[in-house]
Amino acid sequence: MYKSIIINGLWTNNSSFVQLLGLCPLLAVSNTVVNGVGLGIATILVLIITNTLISALRNYIPHEIRLPIFVLLIACSVSAVEFFIKAYYYDLYMVLGIFIPLIVTNCFVIGRAEAFAIKNTVGHSIVDAISIGIGFTIAIALLAGVREIIGQGTLFANADIMFGESAKFLTITVFENYRGFLLAILPPGAFLVLGLLIAGKNWLESRAKKSIKIIPIKLVENTL
Amino acid sequence: MSTESLKQIVSKMAVILFLFTAIGTAIVSLSYDLTKNLITDNQKQTLLKQLNSLISTDLYDNDLLNDKIEIIDKENLGTTMPVSFYRARKQNQPQAIIFMPVAPDGYGGSIQLLVGITIEGTLLGVRVVSHQETPGLGDLIEEKRSKWIYSFNGFSLEYPPLEKWNVKKDGGIFDQFTGATITPRSIVKAVKKSLIFFQNKKEQLFQ
Numbered sequence: 001m002y003k004s005i006i007i008n009g010l011w012t013n014n015s016s017f018v019q020l021l022g023l024c025p026l027l028a029v030s031n032t033v034v035n036g037v038g039l040g041i042a043t044i045l046v047l048i049i050t051n052t053l054i055s056a057l058r059n060y061i062p063h064e065i066r067l068p069i070f071v072l073l074i075a076c077s078v079s080a081v082e083f084f085i086k087a088y089y090y091d092l093y094m095v096l097g098i099f100i101p102l103i104v105t106n107c108f109v110i111g112r113a114e115a116f117a118i119k120n121t122v123g124h125s126i127v128d129a130i131s132i133g134i135g136f137t138i139a140i141a142l143l144a145g146v147r148e149i150i151g152q153g154t155l156f157a158n159a160d161i162m163f164g165e166s167a168k169f170l171t172i173t174v175f176e177n178y179r180g181f182l183l184a185i186l187p188p189g190a191f192l193v194l195g196l197l198i199a200g201k202n203w204l205e206s207r208a209k210k211s212i213k214i215i216p217i218k219l220v221e222n223t224l
Numbered sequence: 225m226s227t228e229s230l231k232q233i234v235s236k237m238a239v240i241l242f243l244f245t246a247i248g249t250a251i252v253s254l255s256y257d258l259t260k261n262l263i264t265d266n267q268k269q270t271l272l273k274q275l276n277s278l279i280s281t282d283l284y285d286n287d288l289l290n291d292k293i294e295i296i297d298k299e300n301l302g303t304t305m306p307v308s309f310y311r312a313r314k315q316n317q318p319q320a321i322i323f324m325p326v327a328p329d330g331y332g333g334s335i336q337l338l339v340g341i342t343i344e345g346t347l348l349g350v351r352v353v354s355h356q357e358t359p360g361l362g363d364l365i366e367e368k369r370s371k372w373i374y375s376f377n378g379f380s381l382e383y384p385p386l387e388k389w390n391v392k393k394d395g396g397i398f399d400q401f402t403g404a405t406i407t408p409r410s411i412v413k414a415v416k417k418s419l420i421f422f423q424n425k426k427e428q429l430f431q
Contacts, residue, residue, distance in 0.1 A: 062240060065241055
């Protein structure tokens, strides 16, 4: 059960690449890897809190008014997470700014509540939250990585904002004296790169499917 | 369920929804209480860091953050919101003022500035606090992207003369950027206005 939840969140049902949910933050905050991972971590936190709360209280949530209750709990959790980021990672807050409160509008948060947490145990729901969250974080980090390298020729720029001064060494200048490629930084670049990443994922999957298909045919031949 | 009237069902739902609202409010207020002090500290630290990037700490000995006044002047400060003025004094003598005017006519909207002016009317410097200018073109106004914003250091209304307070394209002395003239033009204009505002209101500002 846990294994299938994890694979589901990270790959088969990856919220960004398959369900195409939560595109607004994905496209908007994926200009550098550090920003993207920062938002990813904030989203994981929110998902864990909301999935846990909703799953723990699922026997008390009447079916008819479940949606207002989801919205209420999600909005409150996001506010709480925003307070804590403001208190402990103020520099990151300055970068992410409006996108933390906007996690509220990220539809896969309410999506997971409706599709998973309301029907499953707390343990399963937490694992689901973590895998969906990490799936989103990987997606946004990949997208941001490509955009950052093409757009400004660096990788992990401003890593010190999130992980402290000691993380400054993480910043890699891929191209020296790079003039930057504006398209990759602007929103159209985000759409283009996301499209290519989805195409890449589909290609990997169709290749995997082909190799699986060969086996049953052989089996059929053998049994004949 | 069938024995319950609609009224009973509705009121039951209302009570449940109310209980969930209570849980939600509890979460928010608890985390607000836990983080309140840290957040105000962070905001003050960030502001002080910004102010100190313009004025060195040996130029003043007062509590810069708390020695402030707020003024609303849309015409000269570029915004309908109150603008904070932080007054630097040494042994009670006015030394400099740092305030946050807005350049309202940037390419992508308003540009929030931080301007420091000494009591003699010389610019300590200018910084861009926030903006929505085009990445790669207009964002060269940021301190970390180019040195352009330093070109104001040490300038005043006497030097360069008033008619030279323009980008080069308009006959002034300030560089514009390739592909982005509107952004620097709007900042030069806002800084010039700030200097004139300070010159006219100097007495009032330090009262």
